Amino acid sequence: DADVTQTPRNRITKTGKRIMLECSQTKGHDRMYWYRQDPGLGLQLIYYSFDVKDINKGEISDGYSVSRQAQAKFSLSLESAIPNQTALYFCATSDGEQETQYFGPGTRLLVL
């Protein structure tokens, strides 16, 4: 079984809808991250969390919110989806020691 899972894997939604992307991990890592990837651009950090009580904004947090329900779960919400939020979204974890980030398989989101 994969160590970092994301649901859904693909999602089509309409402008203005609220949607949630979920991430779960079995690696036991405290640190979790949400990124988005657009064609031709590097991954951009949306939010990160170093433990259940610690949530921080990344470079492109506007229009997004997160919830760290448990050490193993980190959810990303788009409060009112807009077309320029169409992207590939990745969740990642790290243990903070080696700095290696382990990514989930990604969620492809299309906002119409």
Added chain:
Amino acid sequence: RKEVEQDPGPFNVPEGATVAFNCTYSNSASQSFFWYRQDCRKEPKLLMSVYSSGNEDGRFTAQLNRASQYISLLIRDSKLSDSATYLCVVNADNYGQNFVFGPGTRLSVLP
């Protein structure tokens, strides 16, 4: 100037070729450096960390030049399976919240 820049690519090389990718970063306070590999429509995976003294892992060699703020990745004896996008990643601090990803360089190894 972007924080992390990479060769634009794509690189199309024959099997067995040696290929080098370059990456430059703008933040002189950057502490740690990595190369990740991303297959088409898949998640990035760590290829190797980059150490100050340079490091090698089989056919892959990474170099760091802090003075020039430059990182390189050399792949020798390219295999078809090396075809992927290679991402340069720089962490500007020790707290793990400032990983900056380059846009990636795509490599196609041709038979």
